[in-house]
Amino acid sequence: MSNQKLFNVAVVGATGAVGEQIIRLLAERDFPVNELKLLSSARSAGTKKKFKDREITIEEATPESFKGIDIALFSAGGDISRKLVPHAVEQGAVCIDNTSAFRMDPETPLVVPEVNIDKISEHKGVIANPNCSTIQMVAALKPLYDRYGISRIIVSTYQAVSGAGAKAIQEMERQSKEVLEGREANPDILPVSSLPVKHQIAFNAIPQIDKFTENGFTYEEMKMIDETKKIMSDATLEVTATCVRIPVVYGHSESVYVELKEDFEVADVKSLLAEAPGIELVDSPEEQLYPLATDAAGKLETFVGRVRRDLSNPRALNMWIVSDNLLKGAAWNAVQIAEYIAIEQKEV
Amino acid sequence: MSNQKLFNVAVVGATGAVGEQIIRLLAERDFPVNELKLLSSARSAGTKKKFKDREITIEEATPESFKGIDIALFSAGGDISRKLVPHAVEQGAVCIDNTSAFRMDPETPLVVPEVNIDKISEHKGVIANPNCSTIQMVAALKPLYDRYGISRIIVSTYQAVSGAGAKAIQEMERQSKEVLEGREANPDILPVSSLPVKHQIAFNAIPQIDKFTENGFTYEEMKMIDETKKIMSDATLEVTATCVRIPVVYGHSESVYVELKEDFEVADVKSLLAEAPGIELVDSPEEQLYPLATDAAGKLETFVGRVRRDLSNPRALNMWIVSDNLLKGAAWNAVQIAEYIAIEQKEV
Numbered sequence: 001m002s003n004q005k006l007f008n009v010a011v012v013g014a015t016g017a018v019g020e021q022i023i024r025l026l027a028e029r030d031f032p033v034n035e036l037k038l039l040s041s042a043r044s045a046g047t048k049k050k051f052k053d054r055e056i057t058i059e060e061a062t063p064e065s066f067k068g069i070d071i072a073l074f075s076a077g078g079d080i081s082r083k084l085v086p087h088a089v090e091q092g093a094v095c096i097d098n099t100s101a102f103r104m105d106p107e108t109p110l111v112v113p114e115v116n117i118d119k120i121s122e123h124k125g126v127i128a129n130p131n132c133s134t135i136q137m138v139a140a141l142k143p144l145y146d147r148y149g150i151s152r153i154i155v156s157t158y159q160a161v162s163g164a165g166a167k168a169i170q171e172m173e174r175q176s177k178e179v180l181e182g183r184e185a186n187p188d189i190l191p192v193s194s195l196p197v198k199h200q201i202a203f204n205a206i207p208q209i210d211k212f213t214e215n216g217f218t219y220e221e222m223k224m225i226d227e228t229k230k231i232m233s234d235a236t237l238e239v240t241a242t243c244v245r246i247p248v249v250y251g252h253s254e255s256v257y258v259e260l261k262e263d264f265e266v267a268d269v270k271s272l273l274a275e276a277p278g279i280e281l282v283d284s285p286e287e288q289l290y291p292l293a294t295d296a297a298g299k300l301e302t303f304v305g306r307v308r309r310d311l312s313n314p315r316a317l318n319m320w321i322v323s324d325n326l327l328k329g330a331a332w333n334a335v336q337i338a339e340y341i342a343i344e345q346k347e348v
Numbered sequence: 349m350s351n352q353k354l355f356n357v358a359v360v361g362a363t364g365a366v367g368e369q370i371i372r373l374l375a376e377r378d379f380p381v382n383e384l385k386l387l388s389s390a391r392s393a394g395t396k397k398k399f400k401d402r403e404i405t406i407e408e409a410t411p412e413s414f415k416g417i418d419i420a421l422f423s424a425g426g427d428i429s430r431k432l433v434p435h436a437v438e439q440g441a442v443c444i445d446n447t448s449a450f451r452m453d454p455e456t457p458l459v460v461p462e463v464n465i466d467k468i469s470e471h472k473g474v475i476a477n478p479n480c481s482t483i484q485m486v487a488a489l490k491p492l493y494d495r496y497g498i499s500r501i502i503v504s505t506y507q508a509v510s511g512a513g514a515k516a517i518q519e520m521e522r523q524s525k526e527v528l529e530g531r532e533a534n535p536d537i538l539p540v541s542s543l544p545v546k547h548q549i550a551f552n553a554i555p556q557i558d559k560f561t562e563n564g565f566t567y568e569e570m571k572m573i574d575e576t577k578k579i580m581s582d583a584t585l586e587v588t589a590t591c592v593r594i595p596v597v598y599g600h601s602e603s604v605y606v607e608l609k610e611d612f613e614v615a616d617v618k619s620l621l622a623e624a625p626g627i628e629l630v631d632s633p634e635e636q637l638y639p640l641a642t643d644a645a646g647k648l649e650t651f652v653g654r655v656r657r658d659l660s661n662p663r664a665l666n667m668w669i670v671s672d673n674l675l676k677g678a679a680w681n682a683v684q685i686a687e688y689i690a691i692e693q694k695e696v
Contacts, residue, residue, distance in 0.1 A: 152660065154605050156590075176528060180528075192636075196636075197636035199636070199640060203597050204640055204641050204642045205506045205596060207603070207639075207653070207654050212634070215656065216633060217659070238661070240661075242666055244601075246553060246594050246595070247594070247595050247596075248551050253553045255590040255603075257588060257590075257605075288540075288543060289545075290555050290556065292552055292553070292554065293552050293553055294547075294551070294552045305555070306590070310588050311565070311573065316588075320555045
């Protein structure tokens with residue numbers, strides 16, 4: 001990596017749960033950073049953050065923040081992205097957006113590097129990072145899609161509270177203590193901070209992530225359905241999702257039923273998964289080995305296990321997919337995209 | 349209920365989580381009890397328990413315990429049932445067995461009163477109570493089965509630790525405190541107390557309930573598959589299950605995908621469920637109302653919500669089914685069966 005081109009990088013949402021992981025990964029992965037600009041709301045501006053041996057003062061994100069920036073990573077919510085991404089693009093930055101603002105925009109590539117890295121080159125300034133629960137699922141299913149074809153996916157999720165931000169983690173920990181001490185748990189944030197009704201998350205399972213759409217599915221469920229089809233470039237793919245929040249801090253788990261288009265051997269499927277990029281097969285029932293959220297926390301891989309042929313449909317498989325929702329589900333996928341852009345621009 | 353016949357009742361496993369609920373329900377429901385015999389292992393024998401205004405000394409369960417007993421409710425594990433139920437039957441008791449010992453025995457009716465109450469009269473001394481996760485699912489699906497027919501069920505469960513007994517509850521509470529205090533969680537019981545490998549349940553999701561069978565499914569999953577077909581008296585029913593333990597104390601939740609044989613209107617399905625015996629429809633997305641484990645805890649009903657038409661298969665529905673696993677999932681279903689037996693014997 002000598003004589004490497006260095007990039008001016010901006011992180012928007014630098015004080016959020018995902019932004020902090022992005023900064024940590026840029027350092028750990030030794031991303032070729034020249035200037036690093038950390039941007040946030042006016043409220044957090046002025047505070048300082050470490051990046052390698054530098055101490056960087058966080059600035060307020062404004063339309064003028066992006067002069068000279070090569071790559072801007074956004075994770076400060078859809079409204080901020082809708083407002084600032086166009087300015088960043090105009091000023092020449094390639095934007096990697098971790099919000100839902102541009103994901104379904106036909107002009108914007110929606111990228112999981114293990115699945116559709118080829119789409120990156122089609123960008124017109126913005127590359128969208130998919131929803132956390134979608135990323136780990138498509139990363140695990142892509143090798144099966146390529147080898148056998150997939151006709152149908154039915155997924156039920158077990159999602160960590162960190163997906164709803166640092167305040168949701170604090171709320172779950174506070175409620176857990178309240179319940180353990182025999183007191184009433186006071187719900188304040190979850191399931192959706194902007195909606196009026198709150199439910200206890202401690203020692204509970206809440207079948208609502210994001211608001212409801214008119215068809216009875218939530219936006220989180222519709223993201224899994226629509227984004228999976230877009231990332232796989234297959235509008236015929238049948239996808240059904242039920243998204244549930246459970247009292248886990250880091251790591252989304254998914255129970256996935258998948259119908260393949262061709263016959264398969266379970267042993268071949270396991271070999272495929274074991275060799276797939278970004279996937280770690282953890283699947284040994286005899287040893288009670290399968291992916292667990294607590295094991296996946298802090299790791300970059302997507303973990304797959306409980307792979308077994310369906311008993312009523314020999315063309316179908318059941319599996320259990322787990323990954324750290326803040327890493328592969330957000331920060332790591334975004335930094336992976338940034339790494340590909342850096343390699344591309346170096347080669348040009 | 350004047351001049352009612354009174355029954356000599358035995359509860360085997362009287363100090364267990366389910367046994368305690370059975371005793372409480374017999375009192376609350378004013379079951380026509382003459383003598384109540386509380387039986388347990390030698391270890392717990394000698395301790396006393398309240399039943400209405402009586403104080404009853406718990407005795408050790410032996411083959412001779414059942415002389416004069418009319419109805420015996422067993423929930424002390426499969427081994428105890430296999431050993432003692434034949435003696436109880438021989439001595440004239442009708443046994444309601446809450447273990448898996450006799451469930452798949454072709455001679456033994458497997459009963460959920462809302463589904464197949466007619467099977468009770470076929471008993472030859474033993475009536476089996478199904479597995480907790482099966483009971484609530486078939487109770488909710490029966491009205492749809494009768495009206496439209498069901499071809500396929502795909503279920504992912506979110507099961508409470510109380511299903512693994514009082515020690516598992518204590519373990520989850522202890523681990524939760526350990527993690528909240530920044531210490532290591534020490535797994536000791538779950539996922540399966542008799543197996544060597546233990547996993548942390550606090551702030552985690554464990555995709556293993558009971559041991560693994562050779563086909564890669566767990567016994568818990570096979571119970572849901574096999575028992576559902578037996579209770580519905582339909583060997584053609586296609587059922588797939590993934591059973592997962594989550595950090596909830598009371599109340600199993602289930603994400604259920606179900607394919608019907610005939611066209612339906614979602615509004616009709618909701619009306620059917622709202623009117624079905626033992627079912628409470630809790631389904632108002634606009635008000636963020638859906639079943640929650642914390643709301644179901646301590647209640648006798650099975651709660652159903654998130655009812656919505658599948659987007660890729662117009663003949664399929666998705667729904668969320670929740671019930672207290674110790675009550676409808678165990679003690680209440682057993683006491684319901686006892687009530688039917690009492691009515692039958694009174695009428696004879």
